[in-house]
Amino acid sequence: MAETLKGNIVIGQSGGPTMVVNLSLVxxxxxxxxxxxxxxxxxxxxxxxGVLKEEFIDLRAQPAELLDAVADTPxxxxxxxRLKIREEHLERIVLVFQAHNVRYFFYIGGNDSQLTCHQIxxxxxxxxxxxxxxxxxxxxxxxxxxxxxxPGYGSAARFIATAVACIDRDNEALRPIQxxxxxxxxTGWLAAASLLARREPxxxxxxxxTPEAPFSEAKFLEDVKRVYDEYGRAVVVISxxxxxxxxxxxxxxTQVDAFGHVQLGGMHQYxxxxxxxxxxxxxxxxxxxxxxxxxxxxCRSKTDAEExxxxxxxxxxxxxxxxxxxxxxxxxxxxxPYKCETGLTPLVNVAEQTRHLPLHYVSPTLNDVEESFLDYxxxxxxxxxxxxxxxxxxxxxxxxxxxxxxxxxxx
Amino acid sequence: MAETLKGNIVIGQSGGPTMVVNLSLVxxxxxxxxxxxxxxxxxxxxxxxGVLKEEFIDLRAQPAELLDAVADTPxxxxxxxRLKIREEHLERIVLVFQAHNVRYFFYIGGNDSQLTCHQIxxxxxxxxxxxxxxxxxxxxxxxxxxxxxxPGYGSAARFIATAVACIDRDNEALRPIQxxxxxxxxTGWLAAASLLARREPxxxxxxxxTPEAPFSEAKFLEDVKRVYDEYGRAVVVISxxxxxxxxxxxxxxTQVDAFGHVQLGGMHQYxxxxxxxxxxxxxxxxxxxxxxxxxxxxCRSKTDAEExxxxxxxxxxxxxxxxxxxxxxxxxxxxxPYKCETGLTPLVNVAEQTRHLPLHYVSPTLNDVEESFLDYxxxxxxxxxxxxxxxxxxxxxxxxxxxxxxxxxxx
Numbered sequence: 001m002a003e004t005l006k007g008n009i010v011i012g013q014s015g016g017p018t019m020v021v022n023l024s025l026v027x028x029x030x031x032x033x034x035x036x037x038x039x040x041x042x043x044x045x046x047x048x049x050g051v052l053k054e055e056f057i058d059l060r061a062q063p064a065e066l067l068d069a070v071a072d073t074p075x076x077x078x079x080x081x082r083l084k085i086r087e088e089h090l091e092r093i094v095l096v097f098q099a100h101n102v103r104y105f106f107y108i109g110g111n112d113s114q115l116t117c118h119q120i121x122x123x124x125x126x127x128x129x130x131x132x133x134x135x136x137x138x139x140x141x142x143x144x145x146x147x148x149x150x151p152g153y154g155s156a157a158r159f160i161a162t163a164v165a166c167i168d169r170d171n172e173a174l175r176p177i178q179x180x181x182x183x184x185x186x187t188g189w190l191a192a193a194s195l196l197a198r199r200e201p202x203x204x205x206x207x208x209x210t211p212e213a214p215f216s217e218a219k220f221l222e223d224v225k226r227v228y229d230e231y232g233r234a235v236v237v238i239s240x241x242x243x244x245x246x247x248x249x250x251x252x253x254t255q256v257d258a259f260g261h262v263q264l265g266g267m268h269q270y271x272x273x274x275x276x277x278x279x280x281x282x283x284x285x286x287x288x289x290x291x292x293x294x295x296x297x298x299c300r301s302k303t304d305a306e307e308x309x310x311x312x313x314x315x316x317x318x319x320x321x322x323x324x325x326x327x328x329x330x331x332x333x334x335x336x337p338y339k340c341e342t343g344l345t346p347l348v349n350v351a352e353q354t355r356h357l358p359l360h361y362v363s364p365t366l367n368d369v370e371e372s373f374l375d376y377x378x379x380x381x382x383x384x385x386x387x388x389x390x391x392x393x394x395x396x397x398x399x400x401x402x403x404x405x406x407x408x409x410x411x
Numbered sequence: 412m413a414e415t416l417k418g419n420i421v422i423g424q425s426g427g428p429t430m431v432v433n434l435s436l437v438x439x440x441x442x443x444x445x446x447x448x449x450x451x452x453x454x455x456x457x458x459x460x461g462v463l464k465e466e467f468i469d470l471r472a473q474p475a476e477l478l479d480a481v482a483d484t485p486x487x488x489x490x491x492x493r494l495k496i497r498e499e500h501l502e503r504i505v506l507v508f509q510a511h512n513v514r515y516f517f518y519i520g521g522n523d524s525q526l527t528c529h530q531i532x533x534x535x536x537x538x539x540x541x542x543x544x545x546x547x548x549x550x551x552x553x554x555x556x557x558x559x560x561x562p563g564y565g566s567a568a569r570f571i572a573t574a575v576a577c578i579d580r581d582n583e584a585l586r587p588i589q590x591x592x593x594x595x596x597x598t599g600w601l602a603a604a605s606l607l608a609r610r611e612p613x614x615x616x617x618x619x620x621t622p623e624a625p626f627s628e629a630k631f632l633e634d635v636k637r638v639y640d641e642y643g644r645a646v647v648v649i650s651x652x653x654x655x656x657x658x659x660x661x662x663x664x665t666q667v668d669a670f671g672h673v674q675l676g677g678m679h680q681y682x683x684x685x686x687x688x689x690x691x692x693x694x695x696x697x698x699x700x701x702x703x704x705x706x707x708x709x710c711r712s713k714t715d716a717e718e719x720x721x722x723x724x725x726x727x728x729x730x731x732x733x734x735x736x737x738x739x740x741x742x743x744x745x746x747x748p749y750k751c752e753t754g755l756t757p758l759v760n761v762a763e764q765t766r767h768l769p770l771h772y773v774s775p776t777l778n779d780v781e782e783s784f785l786d787y788x789x790x791x792x793x794x795x796x797x798x799x800x801x802x803x804x805x806x807x808x809x810x811x812x813x814x815x816x817x818x819x820x821x822x
């Protein structure tokens with residue numbers, strides 16, 4: 001046990017929101033309230049942008065019931081940011097932390113955020129300022145290394161599987177070829193989760209394309225036609241990012257028309273166009289699941305909610321014990337029954353790394369996901385009891401009680 | 412009370428599916444089971460396409476628990492069709508009904524379907540075949556005349572409001588201009604329902620554009636910028652169909668690029684493009700709510716579910732009493748508390764008519780919906796207790812027990 005380090009803490013949220021990222025925030029706050037060495041509990045508005053501008057909300061000023069309501073609200077209650085951190089940013093961040101006697105920093109985010117955490121921890125050490133930085137994992141994409149799965153993924157996976165199951169029935173009614181685009185620029189974890197919707201023979205998804213499976217336009221058109229001829233309909237799930245046989249992203253470069261104009265509307269629109277051109281007699285439609293994948297709170301997973309709270313809580317607990325420059329992880333300790341515990345990994349192990357869908361989950365035909373993937377994903381999407389007694393979900397916002405600034409303003 | 416007409420009944424489902432259209436089916440079937448004059452209970456596969464091909468499923472062969480499970484399943488359990496009915500179709504339909512001693516026909520659909528019902532009823536009368544035809548209203552668009560609202564609308568409205576409330580929080584995190592496209596080629600009922608999400612000052616939707624409000628590109632760009640400057644973000648809800656000041660649909664004709672190519676991706680993509688061009692420094696995103704609006708079962712409305720069952724039930728009850736050539740309606744008999752009863756209207760009154768969002772609900776600024784609309788829509792989206800204890804919704808299909816064909820095959 002390291003010696004007691006007294007001071008204030010800052011918590012921030014970064015990158016794309018999830019349905020459960022406020023549970024990590026509230027888990028961290030509630031744990032912080034238990035530790036005498038922690039004085040002020042500050043929330044950075046819009047992640048590091050708020051640190052740079054000294055925009056801190058007072059998280060001790062939030063009533064307990066409000067914190068619980070915020071935990072149940074999707075997206076980042078503190079706001080978020082996509083900010084490429086530069087050297088001068090880092091210096092300012094450490095300066096702000098010194099000015100506010102911030103001795104603990106917790107950042108909830110993906111691999112870019114974990115890199116930033118590591119850089120902050122390093123710089124604080126270099127300038128001789130004692131502080132502890134612990135990363136809290138978060139991403140719907142499920143692409144962080146060193147974890148079994150990422151908080152945020154299970155709920156998004158549950159939304160996608162539910163959406164595909166519902167779209168399946170609509171498709172069965174009117175029988176077009178229907179292309180459903182899931183998030184995932186680099187990895188197929190989210191598209192793969194749609195496999196959960198296939199519960200009876202003939203159920204969608206009939207085909208699944210991920211960035212891990214080299215994509216061929218000719219093969220795609222053959223696949224779709226075969227499925228359509230067999231079922232009289234087809235539901236095809238794709239990741240928003242797909243790669244060709246040379247592992248090159250199929251993107252704007254191929255999605256241009258004859259005049260060199262970039263095709264708008266993304267991957268699903270591109271596939272609709274080539275399918276319509278190949279089979280003009282068949283109706284082709286598409287759905288892009290969009291922002292709802294990470295915000296549609298009715299699809300929150302119980303497992304995901306509990307674990308998201310836990311990683312926030314454990315980050316603070318470990319930091320109070322002396323941990324610095326680490327990220328909290330999730331480790332599956334048992335498959336049947338599903339058991340998962342938190343662990344720790346050095347931030348440098350996570351920074352800028354991408355964990356792909358393992359190839360043993362990709363079908364040899366490159367157009368589907370193996371059933372063995374269900375063992376992995378099923379426990380992550382467990383439902384929760386939720387009485388939908390009002391027409392709309394109850395959503396909450398933090399009370400905007402601000403901490404006074406201490407430094408001269410910068411732009 | 413008309414004399415008892417003994418024979419078989421056919422029920423069919425037509426047009427775009429809804430979350431609750433199987434409740435109308437099951438309501439009709441369960442009522443039919445109570446009437447001795449009704450013998451066979453046949454479901455036409457894919458609406459009138461199934462009648463033309465004599466593809467009838469035996470609805471008496473379905474276990475009661477299965478019917479209940481089907482009622483809870485979105486989309487059309489019998490399949491659906493979009494078929495422009497021609498004269499020779501009508502003759503074949505009446506011939507099939509005669510061959511199968513079908514004395515009752517119930518068609519669940521929108522205004523095209525009600526027209527077809529009327530034509531079938533007329534032709535049967537002309538050829539001296541005694542039968543009763545009753546239409547059952549259904550459409551997410553809420554555009555049927557002679558009803559207070561359409562079965563299917565409340566659940567779609569609830570989905571849209573929920574989706575916009577969730578997207579709002581995501582938008583608040585990353586603060587782009589975000590365009591959300593709801594269904595509604597001709598009417599703004601669905602887009603207008605997003606107003607339910609605006610529960611606190613600053614909540615989305617910040618702007619709502621419907622086909623009933625003449626759309627001006629210049630005005631739109633001004634509106635969006637003003638909102639963005641005020642809130643640092645913007646959530647804009649639009650109907651998929653918008654009309655210009657000459658009441659002309661803004662469609663492919665204006666959505667072409669400089670080389671005359673039709674802009675792909677629909678209205679939201681077109682608005683993203685003009686907004687990005689006008690304000691290149693602001694991030695612009697879009698969500699098209701797509702098929703989920705009519706199929707995402709977790710958003711089913713309790714009111715909508717109950718009323719959808721009721722209209723199916725009442726259609727059969729009225730037909731057994733002698734009603735022919737009518738559609739069942741929903742009439743609101745009290746605003747506070749909300750009360751609604753069924754009624755009847757001649758099919759000719761409904762056929763091919765479109766009920767627009769009344770102009771008193773459209774804000775004079777043409778970019779919003781008046782608060783008075785909430786009185787209308789709120790009771791329609793009431794939630795229901797639904798324990799989401801499994802990861803995915805339970806969905807059911809009818810047992811494929813077919814009725815033998817009686818006529819020579821036609822193509």
